[in-house]
Amino acid sequence: MQKPLLTGKFFIRIILVIIGALIFAVGLELFLVPNQVMDGGIVGISIMASHILGVPSGVFIFTINLPFLYLGYKQIGKTFAITTAVGITVLSVATIYLHQLEPFTTDVLLATVFGGIILGVGVGIVIRFGGSLDGTEILAILFTKRLPFSVGEIIMYVNLLIFTAAGFVFTWEQAMYSVIAYYIAAKMIDIVVEGLNESKSVHIISDHADIIGQAIIDRLGRGVTYLNGQGAYTGDDKKVIFTVVTRIEEAKLKSIVQELDPNAFMSISNAAEVSGGRFKKKDIH
Template sequence: MLYKQTQHKVLPKKILARRIFFIIIGSILMGIGIEEFLVPNQILDGGIVGISIILSHLLHVKLGYFIFLLNIPFFYIGYKQIGKTFAFSTLLGISVLSATTIFLHDFPVFTNDLLLATVFGGIILGVGVGMVLRFGGSLDGTEILALLFSKKCPFSVGEIIMFFNVFIFISAGFIFSWNRAMYSLIAYFIAFKAIDIVMAGLDESKSAWIISDHADLIGETILARLGRGVTYLKGEGAYTGENKKVIFCIINRLEEAKLKTIIEELDPSSFLAIANIAEVRGGRFKKKDIH
């Protein structure tokens, strides 16, 4: 029975169709950001795409071919390291991205202004990548490569990706120009922040932990004035040995100030810790109507 439960389950058709739809849309957006904003202005992205842009410029071959060919080894690695669903999602995303860049290669560009191309290219690219990542795929083999290297060297995945991209941007300085390399770095930073926004969502959920001698009153007030459910946990002070009731709840960024006001009104001496969380699913965390 346990063996059957741990096997991979086929995704329901509705969820699979939704995943495919958003991976395709995200890949098209990345292709637009690259081919209509960045590449015509000699601005690079990081990772395998950045290397593909350099090779395309030097060899005068359409970018999409390099993006697809250079990512082929990572389909297999992704399949072995992460799973079949991830590998096929990545294959779909890379295929659509490659086809989009090939299709848009001869289209008129949106702008030749370097600043506008950097900002809007970075935003569109980041939104596209974030969308694909959020729905289980990838558009670049750099992360998979970094995952493999991190197992054999003392550097983290993030540090390896950073070293890899620094090398690409330095290469861009020699091949294009140093101001193009600096614009590329700005575009990369903008794309990185856009990915964060798409991955975390605009709601920006936060977890709140409250320790107070008036936990019941605070919990009832949060429920009544914020419409948020709370969970009571049992805690014990390590120094005093006293039993404490801990309140746990989920809020969004718009409710953070109101929560602090409630705490300040009811128990200014209480302990409050608030942290960002990436995702909330299930349970009874859905906001209730405020009466």
């Protein structure tokens, strides 16, 4: 029987995702967009569409992300879908409101640097608490199971196309500033989530190892290996679960283990390199 979603921890998670989305919106609308500097992914596509059609970018951010929200719900889980839906909704509304305000600076270099930092902090908070603000990451996670590329590589290729398009929509100079802002944001995300961009190797020791292992297979779609262990103090034989997950799946994995065995011991560490199986290439760049 699954635990209800409306718990204190889940409520705190939603609040933090909202804060992250608001921070992201500030960086976008009060720094980058007024200076025609953009982010990657669906947000970048939305900014270009807004510039061409004269419709607020928040409208595009919300509508384009809808199909990816559905994919996230089907492939990753209800909790992820709800937190992501909240984050995207808040981001969309906030960008429409903030677009009416005066920017903090009209110096393009300052806007690029500080906008990138603020964007990275906002996205990092959202990712750290189990959500996402951009459907391209969800799409990349699904594609990486079928293609010999990591999540990071697929996102990089998609953004390369988006920034190239930005050169035609704005100017090549603005497109280059956009690449700088995106790079700074990516580094800030790494700092905020403490290397969450890497794959995670996980060891779990539990008296309900079989149940947890099957749940990981069924609900995350990740392979599981059982290792034989022995408690040094008690001498009891223990079954140890070993698995590797992506950064966006870590919060869901913790939720599964907490739900099935609150007393389970779990060790999570960054994987410097993962190859073979579902992970075809490095997940570290």
